[in-house]
Amino acid sequence: MNEHDSEKLAGILLDKGLEKAENEKEADIIILNTCAVREKPVHKVYSELGRFKRTNKIIGVCGCVAQKEKKRLIEKMPHVSFVLGPRNIYKIHEALTKALEGNKSIYTEQNGRCPITDLSFQIDRKNPYRAYITIMEGCDNFCSYCIVPFVRGREVSRPSKEIVEEAKRLAELGYKEVTLLGQNVNSYGKGLPEKIDFPDLLYKLHEIDGIEWIRFITSHPKDFSDKLIDAILSLPKICEYIHLPAQSGSNRILDLMNRKYTKERYLEIVEKIRRSGKYFAFTSDFIVGFPTETKEDFEETLDLVKRVKYEGIFAFIYNPREMTKAYNWKDDVPLEIKKERLKILLEIQDRITEELSNSYVGKEVEVLLDEFDEKEGELTGRTRTFKIVKVKGDKSLLGNIVKIKITEAKMYELKGKILGGN
Ligand code: SF4
The missing domain is CATH 3.40.50.12160 (Methylthiotransferase, N-terminal domain)
Known part of the structure; x- marks a missing residue:
């Protein structure tokens, strides 16, 4: 963001x-x-x-x-x-x-949306092939630990016409991939005069010629509807990568966090997507050492991580933030225990990430190549599952989606050779 x-x-x-x-x-x-x-x-x-x-x-x-x-x-x-x-x-x-x-x-006015999204000027995008598009701003969820609703304001969605126009313009400029941005993209459409939700927006964007891949961040599990799952599974341009912050695997802690879903519901979403037979990469965010978190609560988190098998996670030690509800609660998990839990969680995740990275070896994947290292004669890009891939090749391939056979895997990076492309 x-x-x-x-x-x-x-x-x-x-x-x-x-x-x-x-x-x-x-x-x-x-x-x-x-x-x-x-x-x-x-x-x-x-x-x-x-x-x-x-x-x-x-x-x-x-x-x-x-x-x-x-x-x-x-x-x-x-x-x-x-x-x-x-x-x-x-x-x-x-x-x-x-x-x-x-x-x-x-x-520091917070009413309404930032009119910057009205296409009145050219956004200075860093990457010429992959672009961000803001679809909504702010958040209404008030998770008990989170400062975002206070500093980014309440949720406001952007009219779909504007988003579609921006995506069309990006396609004309040669962009191949768009990432739809919002604090909680799944609740897109709330408060707009038009009757539209996030899956409807995905269907609209899917029709745009030239945009080949669509991603979105961030999804909130509580708003991950069956309609959205259907859209993800039926629209080929939607990449097989979902960042779905869980924060904890303990239902008691999730309740204290005001997340409004349970571990079972979260696993049900993952299960429904995985049942399609298509491989989807999941990533997540976790907080360890939330007030009152016990050893058992933490073990529930470890269990969730092992069951989902994330390709990667962002995990943090709980840190009280002014203005939030949890700021008034006793930060009662000692720092040493928080650090120890973080270490255990990251070690387990590293093993999973390594195992999943190794499973790419021998596979053929599509990669959007978007960087070139002149000295090494090497191109870098991302798979549909957002994995980094490096490959020897010609600069003229920049901006192309190519088929690559993976020959080598490191934890966060794959290497391969080019088979073909468009
Ligand atoms: S954690 Fe996400 S959903 Fe919760 S209040 Fe913060 S931005 Fe909103």
């Missing part, structure tokens, strides 16, 4: 005639686009800002830390010229103009 917001910020400024600096030293303006989901990145923002204290550069802060800290940020760091929350990034040029006149500004 943040990566794409940065692409939008850069797009606006380039559109207004600014140029990208080669490096930090040469820049006249430095903008930090920040994340506040965990405490550590927030500290990092402050330490980065400290580094810029004695420069003559214009310094701005965007994103979730800006939204969370508001005025406090400028009070603590008086050399910061502007603070822009995620819904206000479209005001970047206005803020910059004020800064050039010597004035400070704070934009």
Whole structure:
């Protein structure tokens, strides 16, 4: 989400005639686009800002830390010229103009959606073949540990017409893959005047010529309907990769987290998709050491991980976040135990990831090649299951979806040789 917001910020400024600096030293303006989901990145923002204290550069802060800290940020760091929350990034040029006149500004309005998605300018996309498209912003779920609804605001969906137009334009520009972005893509359509849900949107996008692969992040298990499963299984452009954050395998902890699904329901979704016979890669997020988490609760998490067999997970130690419900609860799992649980979880996952990576050897997979290393004469791309593949080949293959036979596997990277392509 943040990566794409940065692409939008850069797009606006380039559109207004600014140029990208080669490096930090040469820049006249430095903008930090920040994340506040965990405490550590927030500290990092402050330490980065400290580094810029004695420069003559214009310094701005965007994103979730800006939204969370508001005025406090400028009070603590008086050399910061502007603070822009995620819904206000479209005001970047206005803020910059004020800064050039010597004035400070704070934009943290959260009503409505960020009108930046109205195609009024060219987003500065980093990758010329794979693009993000925002389909919704914010979140209404209020998981008890999560700061997102407070810093990214309440859920707002983008009209489907705009999304389809953006995808068509991307196809014309030669993009092959789109990733639909939202805090909870499964609840897309809520509050829109048109009657539409996420599966309906997938069917619409599937019709666009030129877009070959479609992905989406992030899905919430509570909104993963049978209609969505049918769409995923019946639309060939939807990639066999689903990021489905579980957070815990214990029903008691899931209830405390306000996740509104059980371990059994989660497994039922995975089972329904797997029953189709098509291989789908699942990835997930987990929190260990949530308040009151017992050894038994943690074992339920390990059991879920072993049963789903994720290709990869993001696991974190619980970290209380201001504004959230759980912030008021006793953070009662000792740090040593949290660390030990994280280690056990990651070790188990590493073994699964390794086993699954090895299972690719000998298989033929489709890969969208999107990077070229001149020195190595090597192309890099991703499979439909989002696995990184490296292959020797010619630069002219960039942007193509090619068939590759996998010959070698490392934990997070596969190697192979090209069989053919389009
Ligand atoms: S669904 Fe829960 S974890 Fe995800 S962004 Fe919303 S509140 Fe946070």
